[in-house]
Amino acid sequence: MSRIAELAKKYPTLHKDVIVKWEMMVNGMRDSRDLDKVSVWRPASHGSYLSYDEDFTMARLKAETPWRVREDAVLLPDRLWMKTGLGFLLHRKERSPYVIREVSEGRFGIYEGGEELVYDGLYATPRKQRTAAEGVTSKGTPVQDLVELNRRCYRVVPVRFCEYFRAGEECKFCNFNHTQEDARSIGLNRPVTIAPDETAEAFKIYGSEVKLLEGFLESGGFKKSDTEASVNCRFVEQLSSALPYETHMKLVAEAMPRKELLRLRDAGLLGVRFQMEVFDERLFSVVNPGKAKHMSREEWLEAFQNAVEIFGVGNVAAKFVGGVTLQGPDGYSTWQEARDSHMEGDRWMISHGVFPSMQALRWAPGSPFSKDIANRQKFPPTEFFLDLAVAHHETMKEYGLYEKLNKFLYCGFCCVTNPYAGEVGMIETAGDIGKWMSDVVPYEQNWIAQFLDSLKSPAEKGK
Ligand code: SF4
Incomplete structure (x- = not known):
């Protein structure tokens, strides 16, 4: 079999x-x-x-x-x-x-x-591939260097480095700064920061070609929340005013104090996802030393609750890395223990109106955990994630969070390919992702619905 x-x-x-x-x-x-x-x-x-x-x-x-x-x-x-x-x-x-x-x-x-x-x-669903000559800003920068477009969804990375690496406090599974050096080693240029006004220009170019539906800003870790909020506020303000319509703009970041969340909301942000990575009380600071210095675990949990109050239930998400608590000498010795601890985190989040997502653990070359070959033996099996998918789904139903979810928080157009995002409920409720998004996105903008229709036989289409 x-x-x-x-x-x-x-x-x-x-x-x-x-x-x-x-x-x-x-x-x-x-x-x-x-x-x-x-x-x-x-x-x-x-x-x-x-x-x-x-x-x-x-x-x-x-x-x-x-x-x-x-x-x-x-x-x-x-x-x-x-x-x-x-x-x-x-x-x-x-x-x-x-x-x-x-x-x-x-x-x-x-x-x-x-x-x-x-x-x-x-x-395969081929996407239109741009060349640099196809779209550049007035300063000559290719628009795709400033805004990553995934059909109708976008991602902007204002700062492409993480402050935690300098002090050796990076998250133990992460190689974010190493990808800079890695790219440079073969002569690829990856600017560390980008300007908000030029990014807004690129955003405007894309936004006039297609109706942008949702997207997010994401950077490396910051030591100080006020710097992180200030950088992102500038981008949120400029991007929001670049288009004549609203896109569902979110921020993927570290937890931050209430006053910074209010600043971001006032600048035009509609939701946040805090990258907590690990819920486990014992391992939170072991796996994420920089994040734990940035704010204590208790403060992270408080920030989630503040965010729900400020942005509303359904507009706040968390991200955990599935199975990372198995890694290193302090990690759990069985995947079942790591799974149970992860489930506890999911349950806490859902019961507080926060949508938890999950990234599968990867062997990221250059990350602290990748240096110890023994960690390769400690990857969780697929069962780890499927057990969590079942438990997550049951908890989502128990707290009625599917109904309250802003579908653009994890939109079905690109996020369903990435971390676990409630796909069990999406399919159970709607049958497919195109239909799941159909009440918030008209058919002509719903590329998944169109694509799924294109796969149907003439007989199926006639039904
Ligand atoms: S995951 Fe951690 S180390 Fe990596 S960029 Fe984010 S905050 Fe920095």
């Missing part, structure tokens, strides 16, 4: 797409030329190399696969989607049991052990 079939048997209440998504997020796939068919040229400025792990570096990418590197960008695996509209970011892992191959044009299959086809319902 294939591993996916085995998981489907173990979790009969979960839709198979949820299982496939998490199996791919956890175990990834080995490299193959077919991955290039689902890859996009990412400008160096985006700087996230989450599509790779193990001991991967840009120098290695260039040496082993030179066709994937050009002067201003690297070709990185993108996303594949399934018929429920759920998707996942392709994640290359050298020791994965899987290979992805194209089975017919635009349709891909997962091969276990490289031979056995175990799932063939994956679809």
Whole structure:
């Protein structure tokens, strides 16, 4: 029996797409030329190399696969989607049991052990790829260097470094600053900061081409909350006034005091996600030394409650890294203990009106945890995430949080490919992600609904 079939048997209440998504997020796939068919040229400025792990570096990418590197960008695996509209970011892992191959044009299959086809319902949805010449600001900066556009969703990274690294207090799973050095090692330029006025100009260019629906600002960690709030306020103000319509703009950041949250709301921000990473009382400061100095764990929890009061239930999220509490000498010794502790965090968040999301733990080259080879043995299995998906869903229903959720907090258009975002409830309620978003987004802007319709046979369309 294939591993996916085995998981489907173990979790009969979960839709198979949820299982496939998490199996791919956890175990990834080995490299193959077919991955290039689902890859996009990412400008160096985006700087996230989450599509790779193990001991991967840009120098290695260039040496082993030179066709994937050009002067201003690297070709990185993108996303594949399934018929429920759920998707996942392709994640290359050298020791994965899987290979992805194209089975017919635009349709891909997962091969276990490289031979056995175990799932063939994956679809590529090509996006329009820009070249630098296609859109530049008045200062000549390519708009895509300032605003990362994912169809109708956007991401802006005002400050591309994290202050915690300097003192060796970075989160132990993170390699954010190393990706700067990594990019520079092959001559890719990734500016550390960007100007709010030029970013607003880029935002305006994109926003006049397509109706931007939602997006977020995200930077590295700041030692001082008032600096973090000031930087972000400037961006929120300028971006909000660049367009004649409102986008659902959120901030992904450290917890911050009430007065800074009020400043941000007054500047035009509609929601926040605090990157707490670890809920566990014992391990919060072990895994996140910089964040724990920034504010104590009690203050983080207080900040969530303030944020719910200020932005409203359904507009505040938390992020945890699934399984990170297993890493290092102080970590839990079994994945079940780590799972239970994670569930406690989910429950606290949901009961306080906060939507918890989860990122699968990655082996980020250059991060403190990646230096100890023993940590490689301590990755949680897919069951860790599926157990959490079931428990999360039950708790969301118990507290009625699905109904109160602002659907743009974790919109179905790009976020469903990333951290766990309530996908179990989305599919149970609506059947697919296109339908889940249909009451807040008209069909002509709902690219997932259009894409899913394009997969239907003429007979299915007639129904
Ligand atoms: S705050 Fe932590 S997760 Fe965020 S960039 Fe800094 S080290 Fe990385």
